Amino acid sequence: MEWEVVIGLETHTQLQTNTKIFSGASIKYGAEPNTQACEVSIALPGVLPVLNKEAVNCAIKFGLAINAEIAPRSVFARKNYFYPDLPKGYQISQFELPVVGKGAVTIQVPAVGKNPAYEKVVNITRAHLEEDAGKSVHGAVEGMSGIDLNRAGTPLLEIVTEPDMRSAAEAVAYAKKLHELVQWIGICDGNMQEGSFRCDVNVSVRKKGSDRLGTRREIKNLNSFKFMTQAIEYETRWQIETLEDGGTIHQATVLFNPDTGETRAMRSKEEANDYRYFPDPDLLPLEITEADKARIQTQMPELPEAMKARFEAQFGLTGYDAASLTASRELANYFVATVDKGAEAKPAANWVMGAISAKLNAEEKSLADSPVGAEQLASLLKRIADNTISNNAAKQVFEAMWNGEGEVDAIIEAKGLKQVSDTGAIEAIIDEVLAANATMVEEFKAGKEKAFNALVGQAMKASKGKANPAQVNELLKKKLTA
């Protein structure tokens, strides 16, 4: 029996605002417990919510980025449930009329084994504004749970997809794409450790070819792409095995345990949710005009797809290179700045994706902390382009720049890496090499091509790597065939 997995995602992105969605309390991460829990956050009687303009702007930005319908009128609703970290007894969310309607995101699914990489469109059902709950702290006091309401009221945009994904790889490709996009447009810092980007994944399986959806189970609160892959793969296997053994799947909320790599259903009592949504009488409908959208549109950065196409057209980069460079806005900006400072595009692309990325990865740094800025990289690339240094020497110079040993020209001078392009000097070296390696010369003349490369190597060595390799090649050929 062939099975097919069907996956949809609900992602909570924490919006990058200064204050909470319905009050002027700070949302800065890491504050002492409850020091950012104002009267609205702790739900004292009589307080009223006042909507944060910036949270609305973030929602509009997202809607524009995914080409979605942005509702001219949307409504806040109360989602009722009891839990100690939700002191009002309801979460303010949006239900029937969300701020962002249908849109779409194009994802790149990477190659796996023999299966090539491919593109796919994932449809977005909706995105709505809501407030986060507080945090429960277990185990701090015997027999009690501690409640920290600093997070209560933090603005979230919950982004919901259609059940469009058909593998863990597709789900993760979507999650990564969304993660990149919300950071690109500046609405979310993307920090998964701090919970700024959390995914709930709905998984069901069905017989291949069936157009009916199976019963789904929802894996809650995945905050790493690695865990997401593991959780989906485990859950899919479990559902298929259950059905093949004649069992049935019951709708449930499950948690993923990273230690065991397994998913486990929460107790049914906790999942028996009946939220009794109704419009929140404390809030009027949110109206967004065409003028609001036009104003936000002017603040939107060039989106990754558009920038990728531009890199291909303007700089002649391959699709692969252009896609890699637009994987984050930071990386793309760094590349553009390097080119703006006078570097050629193709070498700039290679160095940004190669040496720079490798160094950053090895030292777990972000581009912002790179000791070699775009301007410095450009000055290095210009010295390669004007034949002052070879590519090999450039690697040494780069290393020295990275370690803070100074500017390009000073390092080239200090290390004596300047390339020798003086024909007379190179000829002198070649003459010495030919005299010292008579056997190789004979071999070459007898038709052994390899001997030529060996002679080039000897000449480069004799010049301590400083001779211009192209000139060495040319002059050596001339002398040998003379």
Add this chain to the structure above:
Amino acid sequence: MALSIEDIKKIAHLARIEVSENEAAATLTKLTGILGLIEQMQAVDTTGIVPMSHSQDLAQRLREDIVTKTNQRDEFQKIAPVIGNGATEKAVSHGLYLVPQVIE
């Protein structure tokens, strides 16, 4: 739509309201009455009428994204039933509101 006594108990539980057996029967009668009223209203033709989500025909006013609230934890916690006290309990409990243990 007919309600049962079980529905009443479920709704009461979801709302965390204690309803005795006697009260449940009375509540059933009252709620059924309300639903009956709604059934009557459903006979009205509402074609073309935009559903109302608020009694006032106004749009939500927005607040600038500026921090205006200061830390008033000590004031707020004076009226809290139990709070964590780093001095007598584990230090990490300091500043937390404490509630009967909730198992995840």
